[in-house]
Amino acid sequence: MSRQARLTVSTRGRGMTDITAAVAAAVSASGVDTGVAHVFVRHTSCALLITENADPDVRRDLETLARRWAPDGDPAYRHDLEGDDDMAAHARSVLTEVALTVPVAGGRLLLGTWQGIFxxxxxxxxxARELVVTMLGT
Incomplete structure (x- = not known):
């Protein structure tokens, strides 16, 4: 069996938004009991990740690292049509992920105790970011 859902997530700018509950709701509504949920974001300047969901310092520290990897306004960038953060956002997206897969059992995401989807x-x-959640299984 396969099912697909589209989700729209509104962000407030640079940073992480917890989408675990929204993805879990899509999985639950799909009727898939055992299988996988594949999540894909349809944009080139944001990303998906599974990381620590208990201590917000982890997410702040990841943002600090990303600023080092791809700083805004680097004079070496040629692509800056939408501002100083334009190329940096694309580089960050390439260095992170635009898709992830989570196992499903009992109609629920099998995330670890401290894991969340962001x-x-x-x-x-x-x-406004559009995500596609595809559930495959039985």
Whole structure:
């Protein structure tokens, strides 16, 4: 069996938005009991990740690292049509992930105790981001 859902997530600008509950709701509504949930974000300047969901310092520290990997406004960037954060956001997206897969059992995501699914906005301004959640299984 396969099912698919589209989710729209509004971000407030650079940072992480916990989407675990929204993905879990899509899985639950799908009727898939055992299988996988594949999550894909349809944009080139944000990312998806599974990371620590208990201590927000982890997410802040990841943002600090990303600023080092791809700083805004680097004079070496040629692509800056949408501002100083334009190329940095694309680079961050390439260095992170735009898709992830989570096992499903009993109609629920099999995340670890301290794991959450996050949309990581790499742009300074907020955006409406579209995600596709595809559930495959029985």
């Amino acid at each position: 949309l990581w906005e790499h742009r300074s301004q907020g955006h």
